[in-house]
Amino acid sequence: MRKNMTIPGLRKPLTRTHQKYGVAGVAALGAAALALSLAPNDSGAETEDVSAAPVAVTSATGERQIKDVHAGITDQLAQADQRAKDAEAKLKAEQAAKAKKAAAAKAKADAEAKAEAKKKAEAKAKADREAKPAANRSVARKPVYANNLDGWIREALAVMKEKGIPGSYEGIHRNIIRESAGDPQAINNWDINAINGVPSKGLLQVIPPTFQTYHVEGTSWDIYDPVANITAACNYAADRYGSMDNVNSAY
Structure with a gap:
């Protein structure tokens, strides 16, 4: 086969890339035409088979299809990347919440321990205050005898x-x-x-x-x-x- 083909109506010959785009476009349009031929009409009867007419495919059509595929893949990658970022952000948020909860629990435990220690210290101080006068009264009650x-x-x-x-x-x-x-x-x-x-x-x-x-x-x-x-x-x-x-x- 020759490298370049001349198609009537086109000024320049198609390259291999143009040929590939054209084949893809023909296949897509053929599939669409076949689907329409098999679809039921409004009266419920099947339409008669209609031979697909040759469709002229330009390089612009092929490029649009490639761009659409590329855009779809790009969207999928972007969505996957966003999901990964969302999952990472969720994990970080959960870890931060867990750390905050643990810190709050520790602070609460420390506060309770401090309050308990303070309570015990106050109770001891009170007991000491009460014991001191009792001891003083005991000493005071001890009789003092005359030296005679x-x-x-x-x-x-x-x-x-x-x-x-x-x-x-x-x-x-x-x-x-x-x-x-x-x-x-x-x-x-x-x-x-x-x-x-x-x-x-x-x-x-x-x-x-x-x-x-x-x-x-x-x-x-x-x-x-x-x-x-x-x-x-x-x-x-x-x-x-x-x-x-x-x-x-x-x-």
């Missing part, structure tokens, strides 16, 4: 009551007056105990071995201490005589 015979006896009686040692103010006072005349530093250097090297000492004239044996916990270990001497003597008298109240002579 009356105060010593009364303090000794309080210790004896706590430890369950019997005895009365009258019984203790009476025996103290007889044994030492109320002198906490009194010491007997002439009786049998003194002769044996263990003289009686203190308000109730207790010998050191007896003081050591019957010493009352919480009191001084000094035998001359008035309260320690009284409580140890009363503890001994309770063990031997039932109570200091039952002692009316040397014991």
Whole structure:
């Protein structure tokens, strides 16, 4: 076949590209003509077959068809690209919303923890404030005894009551007056105990071995201490005589 063909009515010969466009146009128009020939008419009867007349196809027609195809593909690509962008934007929005929700939950948890800590601190401070006056009242209620015979006896009686040692103010006072005349530093250097090297000492004239044996916990270990001497003597008298109240002579 020759490279160029001369078609009547055209000034210039068709190139291969023009030929391709023409073939595509003929095929499209042929298909359209066939569809029309098979379509029913208004009366319901099929139309008679009509032979398709030759259609002259120009290069402009082929170019339009190519442009239409290209435009369709371009639209499809643009739509696909837009869908991808929409999906990406949606994913980013979901991730941002999720991150925002997580941040809000953390902020809420932190605020609740801070409020709970503050509540506990306030409760502790309140308890401390309430405990302090109670402790002060307890200290204030602790009796203060006079530093004399009356105060010593009364303090000794309080210790004896706590430890369950019997005895009365009258019984203790009476025996103290007889044994030492109320002198906490009194010491007997002439009786049998003194002769044996263990003289009686203190308000109730207790010998050191007896003081050591019957010493009352919480009191001084000094035998001359008035309260320690009284409580140890009363503890001994309770063990031997039932109570200091039952002692009316040397014991």
